[in-house]
Amino acid sequence: MPRDVLTTDIRGQLILLGTGTSVGVPSIGCPCEVCASTDPRDKRTRCAALVGLPQGNLLIDTPPDLRQQLLRERVGLVHAVLYTHEHADHIFGLDDLRLLPFYLGHAVPLYCEPIVEDRIRKSFDYAFSEVEQTHTGAVPQLTFQRIGLAPFDLLGAHITPLRLKHGPRFDVLGFRIGNVAYCTDTSGIPPESLALLLGLDVLVLDALRHKPHITHLSLDEAVAIARELAPKRTIFTHMSHDLGHAATSAKLPAGMELGYDGLKIPLT
Ligand SMILES: [Zn+2]
Ligand SMILES: [Zn+2]
Ligand SMILES: [Zn+2]
Numbered sequence: 001m002p003r004d005v006l007t008t009d010i011r012g013q014l015i016l017l018g019t020g021t022s023v024g025v026p027s028i029g030c031p032c033e034v035c036a037s038t039d040p041r042d043k044r045t046r047c048a049a050l051v052g053l054p055q056g057n058l059l060i061d062t063p064p065d066l067r068q069q070l071l072r073e074r075v076g077l078v079h080a081v082l083y084t085h086e087h088a089d090h091i092f093g094l095d096d097l098r099l100l101p102f103y104l105g106h107a108v109p110l111y112c113e114p115i116v117e118d119r120i121r122k123s124f125d126y127a128f129s130e131v132e133q134t135h136t137g138a139v140p141q142l143t144f145q146r147i148g149l150a151p152f153d154l155l156g157a158h159i160t161p162l163r164l165k166h167g168p169r170f171d172v173l174g175f176r177i178g179n180v181a182y183c184t185d186t187s188g189i190p191p192e193s194l195a196l197l198l199g200l201d202v203l204v205l206d207a208l209r210h211k212p213h214i215t216h217l218s219l220d221e222a223v224a225i226a227r228e229l230a231p232k233r234t235i236f237t238h239m240s241h242d243l244g245h246a247a248t249s250a251k252l253p254a255g256m257e258l259g260y261d262g263l264k265i266p267l268t
Contacts, residue, residue: 148161
């Protein structure tokens with residue numbers, strides 16, 4: 001029998017668990033103004049989102065800060081995990097899911113592309129070892145559900161994956177759930193994916209810094225995409241210490257804002 005679990009009802013919300021780039025903000029050893037800022041919105045853990053769907057909580061990515069993020073949001077239950085891609089800042093909190101099988105009564109289903117599954121099997125080889133475990137819960141219990149670009153139903157919601165470029169040689173997935181889309185870690189959105197992002201209420205979009213970068217959108221590039229797609233609301237994420245929250249927010253066009261850890265977005 002699953003145990004009692006302390007958890008918050010987050011149905012109908014997408015919560016930005018983390019909004020920072022791969023090294024987080026503040027960044028280790030950095031003396032800059034943003035890293036030294038006391039504005040809580042300048043404290044950015046690594047990127048993830050939590051989606052409260054009709055039949056359960058869907059976690060998008062498992063960053064190294066996952067434990068603190070779930071504790072902060074007082075969410076104790078995750079029913080499935082969906083991966084954008086296999087970079088370290090998006091997978092290395094996976095071990096923090098070890099408690100979940102006690103609560104769910106079964107292994108945690110991971111929805112991802114084959115290349116992400118391969119990386120997880122290598123990086124977390126102890127979780128897939130044939131050797132008998134010393135005790136229950138010693139390693140994460142996981143199952144894989146492979147996905148591609150075909151839409152699928154999960155936890156009572158219809159999810160549309162879409163291809164995003166993350167630099168010249170690397171592809172990742174963004175996701176549209178109803179009229180809300182989550183597109184992190186991208187340097188460009190191919191036309192066939194742009195077509196899937198029309199008519200949005202909310203677009204969550206990568207915006208790393210002011211200067212261009214080979215694997216991420218700059219703020220200007222992200223603003224241009226947001227202008228083209230014209231969602232009702234655009235929220236930027238995966239930000240470095242280049243983008244101080246208050247100073248950058250003051251200069252953004254109407255309908256666009258910087259995300260921050262803990263921001264709650266209604267699903268529509
Ligand atoms: Zn990333
Ligand atoms: Zn800094
Ligand atoms: Zn990445």
